[in-house]
Amino acid sequence: MNAPERTPMSLLPLVPLPVSLAADGSAPFRLDAGATITGDADAAATLARLLEVRTGIAPAHAESGAIVLRRSPGGTAESYRLTVDAASVVVTAPDAAGLFYGVQTLGQLVAQGDAGFVIPAATIQDAPRFTYRGVMLDVARHFFPVETVKAYIDRAASLKFNALHLHLADDQGWRIELASRPALTEVASGTSVGGDPGGFYTKADYRELVAYAAARHMIVVPEIDVPGHTHAVGLAYPELGEAPVISEEIRQTVRDYGGELPTPRTPYEGMAVGFSSLKIHDEATYDFLADVFGELAGMTPGPYLHVGGDEALGTAPDDFAEFMRRVTALVADLGKTPIAWHEAGSAAGLDEQTIGQYWGLRTPTDGMDEKARAFVRNGAQLILSPADAIYLDMKPSAESELGLTWANGPTSVERAYAWDAAEIIEGIDERDILGIEAPMWSETLRTLADLDAMAFPRIAAAAEAAWSVPLGTDALRAWESFRDRAGALAPLWRSMGVALPASDEVAWTAG
Numbered sequence: 028m029n030a031p032e033r034t035p036m037s038l039l040p041l042v043p044l045p046v047s048l049a050a051d052g053s054a055p056f057r058l059d060a061g062a063t064i065t066g067d068a069d070a071a072a073t074l075a076r077l078l079e080v081r082t083g084i085a086p087a088h089a090e091s092g093a094i095v096l097r098r099s100p101g102g103t104a105e106s107y108r109l110t111v112d113a114a115s116v117v118v119t120a121p122d123a124a125g126l127f128y129g130v131q132t133l134g135q136l137v138a139q140g141d142a143g144f145v146i147p148a149a150t151i152q153d154a155p156r157f158t159y160r161g162v163m164l165d166v167a168r169h170f171f172p173v174e175t176v177k178a179y180i181d182r183a184a185s186l187k188f189n190a191l192h193l194h195l196a197d198d199q200g201w202r203i204e205l206a207s208r209p210a211l212t213e214v215a216s217g218t219s220v221g222g223d224p225g226g227f228y229t230k231a232d233y234r235e236l237v238a239y240a241a242a243r244h245m246i247v248v249p250e251i252d253v254p255g256h257t258h259a260v261g262l263a264y265p266e267l268g269e270a271p272v273i274s275e276e277i278r279q280t281v282r283d284y285g286g287e288l289p290t291p292r293t294p295y296e297g298m299a300v301g302f303s304s305l306k307i308h309d310e311a312t313y314d315f316l317a318d319v320f321g322e323l324a325g326m327t328p329g330p331y332l333h334v335g336g337d338e339a340l341g342t343a344p345d346d347f348a349e350f351m352r353r354v355t356a357l358v359a360d361l362g363k364t365p366i367a368w369h370e371a372g373s374a375a376g377l378d379e380q381t382i383g384q385y386w387g388l389r390t391p392t393d394g395m396d397e398k399a400r401a402f403v404r405n406g407a408q409l410i411l412s413p414a415d416a417i418y419l420d421m422k423p424s425a426e427s428e429l430g431l432t433w434a435n436g437p438t439s440v441e442r443a444y445a446w447d448a449a450e451i452i453e454g455i456d457e458r459d460i461l462g463i464e465a466p467m468w469s470e471t472l473r474t475l476a477d478l479d480a481m482a483f484p485r486i487a488a489a490a491e492a493a494w495s496v497p498l499g500t501d502a503l504r505a506w507e508s509f510r511d512r513a514g515a516l517a518p519l520w521r522s523m524g525v526a527l528p529a530s531d532e533v534a535w536t537a538g
């Protein structure tokens with residue numbers, strides 16, 4: 028007797044892994060040209076677009092249909108339920124975000140059968156582990172046009188990320204137009220690392236990105252990194268910047284990667300960090316911050332403004348503390364929640380709502396865990412970005428031309444996957460963690476193809492860390508399963524235009 032044709036549950040290509048998943052191998056739903064979608068109009072439009080990209084079939088929205096997308100009370104924020112059988116596909120969710128995530132899961136289930144596209148019979152119940160699930164894009168070291176950022180939003184949203192952190196300014200360039208401080212983009216936006224051209228987002232561009240992200244249930248978290256990483260500010264407003272502090276480390280970076288040492292009033296095109304600072308004891312600095320964060324707050328519907336605070340290596344600890352205290356208070360007074368890199372945890376008197384973003388290693392070094400714990404002692408939470416796991420700018424292999432290695436790189440897909448949020452910092456558990464974020468620094472990255480080559484499939488490992496149950500608590504929440512599930516998503520990702528990199532670790536399904 029032949030075994031019934033079925034998709035084993037463990038092979039359903041779902042990333043991030045849903046909370047519960049049952050597939051009995053009964054007959055699948057056949058997606059044909061006559062299929063129609065009924066229910067929530069936004070979710071229906073999202074699903075029709077997704078199916079058209081994946082299969083060429085764009086089901087119409089109709090009064091009744093075999094595919095049902097419906098809001099219904101019950102369940103936690105962003106959760107959804109999905110049932111598929113031969114006759115129907117039903118997604119229900121208590122909110123619009125949940126419906127959107129149910130639709131993304133549906134998109135991952137679509138498979139090419141012998142006689143056209145099918146959706147395997149399944150029952151799924153799902154909800155996120157963490158409320159903040161972020162990706163970061165550094166648009167300062169290299170500038171990425173609006174279309175590239177939109178493509179990155181599409182990739183992230185399909186993996187159920189809900190925050191896009193934009194690193195909008197650094198030593199190498201200022202990337203956001205502000206009416207209060209026009210010189211920033213007029214004078215300091217034209218350059219990038221390595222002499223590449225720069226660029227900036229107009230206020231209309233930024234609005235467009237915020238709206239594009241919102242339509243995919245993502246907030247934008249703008250970062251203006253201060254007091255360090257501000258050489259570009261000094262080009263536009265020389266009176267606000269200290270002279271560069273040139274350490275031996277900076278000389279070494281210049282020897283390793285080329286370029287010039289930073290010089291005041293000259294655009295900086297190298298890759299060194301930690302030499303620049305705003306003047307801490309000059310009220311003009313705080314007038315500048317009030318203008319910049321005030322205008323950004325008005326342009327940003329999301330609840331967070333990121334104030335940076337990392338690698339202020341030339342700034343004395345007391346000065347750094349005073350500065351971080353003032354800038355976080357300023358952001359809080361604007362009605363926004365500040366986020367700062369973990370270094371700011373050393374500053375006494377930080378606004379107590381300030382979220383810390385930990386970017387140390389999976390096993391903390393140099394007291395970075397202690398700085399991170401300080402945010403929690405203040406009563407706030409942490410975002411975790413362990414650099415030797417989910418810094419997507421680390422080389423994926425020793426041969427990669429793209430990427431850096433400082434965080435114990437190269438970083439394999441397995442290493443990006445096999446860690447758990449609650450295990451990183453001693454004394455920090457589930458309730459202290461707001462979420463997970465995977466940063467993409469762009470010193471070596473210039474194009475969307477570069478971003479894809481670095482992100483895939485490690486971005487999917489970060490998504491699973493952010494959304495799914497803790498590592499090892501479900502038989503499928505394990506490296507071997509993830510490897511197979513991610514590999515089987517290749518047809519969907521390719522249909523979205525992702526340029527998947529060759530991988531020794533993950534076998535990409537053809538198609």
Ligand code: TNX
Binds near residue numbers: 300337338368386420
């Ligand atoms: C460290 S992570 C930085 C960035 C670099 C990145 C490169 C962090 C808060 N600071 O300035 O771009 O490493 O991986």
